[in-house]
Amino acid sequence: MSLPTTSRQYSLPQLGSLNNLVLQPVSVNPPKSHEVLVKTRAVSLQFRDLMVCSGTYPGDIPPNIVPCSDMAGEVIAVGDEVKDWKKGDRVCANFFLDKLHAEMTAAIAETALGGAIDGVLTEYRTFPAHSLVAIPDHLSYEEASTLPCAALTAYNALLSGSDQLKGGDTVLVQGTGGVSIFALQFAVASGATVIATSSSDEKLKVAAKLGAKHVINYKTTPEWDKEVLKVTNGLGVDHIIEVGGSSTLQLSMSALKIGGSINIVGFVGGAAPPVDIVFWSIRKSLKHRGIYVGSVAQFKDMNKLLIANPETTRPVIDKVFTFEEAKAAFGHLQSQAHVGKVVIKL
Known part of the structure; x- marks a missing residue:
């Protein structure tokens, strides 16, 4: 041929x-x-x-x-x-x-x-x-x-690096786009508790069906960080998948636990007023990590997770x-x- x-x-x-x-x-x-x-x-x-x-x-x-x-x-x-x-x-x-x-x-x-x-x-x-x-x-x-961008970005954020997700952790995912949905699925497959935010109740129903334990509509609950602290008994979450960028960063840092990790993967929220990153980072000993997709080696490792959990991660x-x-x-x-x-x- x-x-x-x-x-x-x-x-x-x-x-x-x-x-x-x-x-x-x-x-x-x-x-x-x-x-x-x-x-x-x-x-x-x-x-x-x-x-x-x-x-x-x-x-x-x-x-x-x-x-x-x-x-x-x-x-x-x-x-x-x-x-x-x-x-x-x-x-x-x-x-x-x-x-x-x-x-x-x-x-x-x-x-x-x-x-x-x-x-x-x-x-x-x-x-x-x-x-x-x-x-x-x-x-x-x-x-x-x-897989190459959305899934691998989520995998890199949660399951690689020095502060990897572990069973029992709490993860917050913003929205129901590709990276956030994969992060939700990977967190559930790893035994974590997931909180999902969205502007749509219908989209939040999908997130709940995929395994999110708590869902928050950020249109009806604009101070969603307070709701996150409420459902975590004041502790905050261990990991956040930050897709909004500067428009949501202040709320994300407020919602994190002391010593928590914020994985910055996007900026779909556009420009916003300056955020006092230094104050919150020191006050909560936060770990910030910018995620720019991932490597071939990580891709192969991620595929092992997909194969081991074919339905949860589909x-x-x-x-x-x-x-x-x-x-x-x-x-x-x-x-x-x-x-x-x-x-x-x-």
Whole structure:
């Protein structure tokens, strides 16, 4: 069977709007000796992808960027020196192609898909063999496409580093987006108690069904930190998945226990007045950790957790769109009507 010579892919000839996405054919080159050619089967979307489209993502974006970082696909060809992969293997690419272990460098940061370099919203793409991770057998391509950013960020936040989650801990997750839902699932699978916040009672019902013991609507309870302290008998929580950024950071630090950990993974709440981080950090001996996805090694470790807890950790997909409906998929994510992940199927 001959290899494809062209691939349809989306790119952004101009930043500023998701409506600027253009679908066009491009050439496909055979894999080099150390590369793997993959047929994309599914792509999941991130809030970051919206920022790239709008031109608000920090840093320099290459001209005519191909967006999106998270994919699952099928190996269709390997380079001469590749030993670990073969045709037909099901794989995901790591968010940072060259982040193999814990070390992070400026050079590794320049291998971030869909930002520093072209992403995965394309029918075919080559990857360095070392950047790929096998998909657990029990997951579909659509489910697996949600793992590289949302799941791995949640795993890195809670189950790696010096202050790892343990059974009996209390975890607060903000909202019901991809990272927060995975954090909820990983915490439940690890024997922790989960508190979830959202602006929607309907979304909170989903969180409760997934195992959240306490749910708080932050629209009707704007001082949700006080409610968190109430349900934890004044102690506060051990870990917080902070996705709001500066708009929620003050409340998060108030809701943490003395010595608790705040894992900063996003800033979907936008800009807000300055927060007195120094005061709260000293007063509560808090541990702050910025989480920027994860490594290939962590991805493999996370997959062990998924395999051991297949139902508890099964990815939550809100809606699946076709490749031709990519703009509509971005629009659905932008509406914030989703719970879990928005996926594009190829």
